Amino acid sequence: MECRDIENKLNDYLEDNLSEIEKSEVEHHLKTCANCQQELAELKSFLAVLDNDTMETPSANLKLNFEQMLAQEIERHNPKVVQLKPKTDWKSYLRVAASILIVISAFLLGKYQPNKTSSIEKNTAQVLTLLEDNSASKRILAVNNAEEFTSKNTKIIEALINRLFFDKNTNVRLAAAEALSKFSSEELVRDALIKSLETDKSTIVQIEVITILSKIQEKRAIKPMEKMLENEETPQYVKQQLELNLSTLL
Amino acid sequence: MVLTIETNQKPTLKQLTDEEIMLAIATGKIELLSILFDRYHVRMYNYFNKMVCNKMVSEDLTQDVFIKVIKYRTSYKNGNFAAWLYTIARNIFSSHYQKTKKERSNLIDDDKLDANETLVSESNQEELEHLQKALLKLSNSDRELIVMHRFQEIKYEQIAQIIGSTENAVKVKVHRALKKLKEIYFQNNN
Numbered sequence: 001m002e003c004r005d006i007e008n009k010l011n012d013y014l015e016d017n018l019s020e021i022e023k024s025e026v027e028h029h030l031k032t033c034a035n036c037q038q039e040l041a042e043l044k045s046f047l048a049v050l051d052n053d054t055m056e057t058p059s060a061n062l063k064l065n066f067e068q069m070l071a072q073e074i075e076r077h078n079p080k081v082v083q084l085k086p087k088t089d090w091k092s093y094l095r096v097a098a099s100i101l102i103v104i105s106a107f108l109l110g111k112y113q114p115n116k117t118s119s120i121e122k123n124t125a126q127v128l129t130l131l132e133d134n135s136a137s138k139r140i141l142a143v144n145n146a147e148e149f150t151s152k153n154t155k156i157i158e159a160l161i162n163r164l165f166f167d168k169n170t171n172v173r174l175a176a177a178e179a180l181s182k183f184s185s186e187e188l189v190r191d192a193l194i195k196s197l198e199t200d201k202s203t204i205v206q207i208e209v210i211t212i213l214s215k216i217q218e219k220r221a222i223k224p225m226e227k228m229l230e231n232e233e234t235p236q237y238v239k240q241q242l243e244l245n246l247s248t249l250l
Numbered sequence: 251m252v253l254t255i256e257t258n259q260k261p262t263l264k265q266l267t268d269e270e271i272m273l274a275i276a277t278g279k280i281e282l283l284s285i286l287f288d289r290y291h292v293r294m295y296n297y298f299n300k301m302v303c304n305k306m307v308s309e310d311l312t313q314d315v316f317i318k319v320i321k322y323r324t325s326y327k328n329g330n331f332a333a334w335l336y337t338i339a340r341n342i343f344s345s346h347y348q349k350t351k352k353e354r355s356n357l358i359d360d361d362k363l364d365a366n367e368t369l370v371s372e373s374n375q376e377e378l379e380h381l382q383k384a385l386l387k388l389s390n391s392d393r394e395l396i397v398m399h400r401f402q403e404i405k406y407e408q409i410a411q412i413i414g415s416t417e418n419a420v421k422v423k424v425h426r427a428l429k430k431l432k433e434i435y436f437q438n439n440n
Contacts, residue, residue: 008422011425042432043432046435046436047400049378050381053378053401055292055293055401056295057292058292058295058305058308058309062291062295063287063291065313066284066291066313066316069313069316069317070280070283070284070316073280074281077278
């Protein structure tokens with residue numbers, strides 16, 4: 001074994017890191033080699049110097065600065081802890097109380113204010129407006145809606161009769177007649193239907209009114225119906241309808 | 251993994267391994283870092299002091315290590331804590347070294363004088379003063395190996411982990427560095 005190999009092992013030899021074989025090899029070499037002996041002695045004293053070097057203790061500032069830094073970091077990473085501190089701010093209570101007061105007063109104000117328009121009246125007004133609409137389809141819709149009202153609502157009935165007499169559109173008059181049949185218990189309606197039978201020129205409306213009048217067993221309709229039968233201008237199919245319904249009335 | 255570095259653990263502290271504590275820190279228990287600080291700050295400080303030979307700077311750099319531990323705590327993945335810590339310390343030293351490169355090229359002699367002064371104050375340590383001089387003449391990587399191996403008493407296996415090498419390669423490198431240092435040391439002595 002060469003000196004060079006031994007030299008590389010001297011460290012481990014001093015640190016006792018070698019296997020038994022390697023150790024005896026080194027020791028065997030050292031006995032014969034003065035160079036390596038000197039090398040070992042040098043290394044030994046040098047390592048002794050190194051081992052003399054003990055760790056220095058840093059100043060107290062290091063620990064102080066660290067603790068300061070750590071406290072800041074903890075605060076930064078756990079901001080919730082800060083927020084959990086009890087608040088003694090009376091202003092926030094005042095705010096809550098004020099908002100509750102506002103809600104309650106708004107409720108009471110709404111409750112005790114007189115109801116100017118009930119929902120039924122509102123609907124009546126809506127239907128009445130629609131009955132005057134320019135569009136025939138909307139007027140029909142309004143007439144159909146008007147059926148929903150009770151017979152006591154004279155405003156609606158009057159409006160419907162108005163439609164029955166004066167609407168330019170046949171379909172609206174037809175719908176009005178149908179709607180009025182629901183209020184047949186009213187004298188006003190019966191009169192209107194009889195009058196309509198005498199005046200309306202549309203055969204469709206005539207047939208509808210004839211059917212309604214026979215259904216409600218209006219005896220006063222017999223006279224005008226017989227008059228129509230005698231009238232030569234009356235179309236054949238209207239006459240058939242008249243004959244059919246007259247028999248139920250008589 | 252078993253720690254190969256002796257920890258100056260006080261029996262009153264929690265008997266947890268560095269790794270267990272670091273994992274707890276990673277999940278948000280930052281306050282536990284003070285335990286690891288107590289275990290490592292002296293070694294970190296001495297590592298830097300051997301590398302830069304300046305007490306003030308060494309204290310600052312040691313502080314930086316623990317700031318980085320908090321900053322990168324989530325990137326710690328259950329490996330050997332000491333190795334991870336030394337990796338951080340090495341990065342801090344190398345960026346400090348780069349930052350002060352220009353100043354140092356002008357002031358290198360003053361630096362050494364400063365270093366001497368601190369050691370001269372303790373008159374019985376002539377040998378150590380001489381050793382420090384010799385150490386400063388080594389390259390950073392050689393000096394670091396000697397600091398880690400001889401002064402910090404880190405095992406070869408762990409040094410290999412820290413510097414990203416193999417155990418045998420580290421062994422050879424440490425031997426060579428020691429040999430160089432020894433030569434410088436005796437050369438100047440004579």
